[in-house]
Amino acid sequence: MKARSSRNISPNILQRKINKIGFVFTLPTIIFFILFVSIPVVFTVLLAFASWKGFDINQLSFIGLNNFSDVFTDRVFLKSFLNTVIFVALTTITLNFFGFIGALIIDQKVPGTRFLKNAIFLPVLLSPIIIGIMWSRMLDAFGIVNKIIQAIGLTKLPILFLGSSDFALYTIIIATLWQFTGYDMLLYYAGLQGIPNDLIEASRIDGANEFRVVTKIIIPTLSPVITITLLLNIIGGFKVFDIVYVMTAGGPNRASEVLATYLFQQAFRFNNMGFASVIALVIVSISLVVSIIRLRLTSRDL
């Protein structure tokens, strides 16, 4: 019965029916996207031009570019921007370096590489909140790091890593490095599996040493993977919030303040919704630019 009815419909009507169903299938996605992504983005742009404390919508007033001039001359904003750039630069470089080295090590045919792979990957599974708590413990006055430093006689008094404006940001960077090296390592490891063994063997027979094999064959072949991994680390770095929030909350004295923690503070502690929205726009703009670069470089299969 069913089969006949569908065969009797002319192709045109069937196509129109399929189109209609196709639209219905995408409708929930469209609704979610408009309500909870598009409208919020537009709202953020509008708020950036407004003065608002976040309570009564009637008290919202548009103040032109005032928020922008306030933000871009704000000493704390500039500090948090600089800190974010330092964070992104240092994490991206070190994560890629150690991730690549790690991938070369676990790619060897030696007992123990599976254990090492899992050991390095383990922290990737945890939330940055957990990593932050662990490292705060390890680095405080009674933590293992200070115990070791004191035991070998480097200092008498414990070093307050997170309480010092010289160390706080770099301490967070090291914790982040520990957490995400495994992620980059696995991306590079997957890349290494794609390099034909003959290629490497041939160059070894030609007398190339390990260093030359890495620089002349492996790195050039992996360049697409390198690009993707670098861009992913950059995008992730500009959004950093969780680990900073839990380790220092931006302190001491703004020494580790980043864009997202400053946004959070301005919006939800001081209720400066307009000011905070400008910071949000800065984050979105950077994220968009880097994502577009990434899409242009990787969109062949789209």
Added chain:
Amino acid sequence: MAKKIIKSILIYLLGIIFLTPIIWVFSLSLRSKKEALSAMFFTRELHFENYAIAWKTFNFNSLFLNSIFVTFASVLLTLIIASLAAYSFARLQYKGSNIVFYAVLLGIMIPPAAVIIPLFIIMKTLGLYNSHFSLIISYIAFGLPIAVLILRGFFMSIPKELIEAARIDGSSELGTFFRIMIPLSKPAIATVTIFLFMQNWNEFILALVLLKDKPLYTLPVGLANFVGQWDSPWQLVAAGVIIASIPVFIVYLAIQDQFVKGLTAGAVKG
């Protein structure tokens, strides 16, 4: 041969050095209150009762239940909504459906932190602020783009002829979707599930802003909250950290290869 053995020993050593933070926190979780500050590593007495005390003190019953509910509900709903849309974008294209697809893809580029203020206001207006629904809805919205992207790619690799044959046999589009597309797409669905699971299970800033009452807290917010109190006994915090880490470790060890695929999905595609 000797070279290989030395290499192997060095590799094991490197792995153990890398795990030191976790081993140290584990040692901290088994100490007495006094030794929590004074000892360097494991102590002679191991206080396993810290785990029971930590479980009660930090209310892990409610933290786990909340996280499980929010994560499962959001992942399941995202999968349903995203796979329908992905099927349509792949095989039921209508006029303008490509434009819609690329618009939705833009969502990948929007970090939640950047729209947290409007989301907070929208949830308040809808009366959903301080409820798990506000989180579930936000997680769906931010999970959809990547889920649609991955599933669409997979659906496009399934031969058109299968769908056309089903259509000629009189199967409805929804029937084709559930009886043919979904069963054939298990690997892609597994990848997306793991990716979304990890993202939502660990999500912090939205949960921090959208939930106010402690009984509603998910794991990350609950954990961040109990170190916020400076008098928290550290051996208990350490036990809490271990408790919170164990479930994900177990899932990972059970399905390692799929897990890696799921976690790196965002990198390989898109």
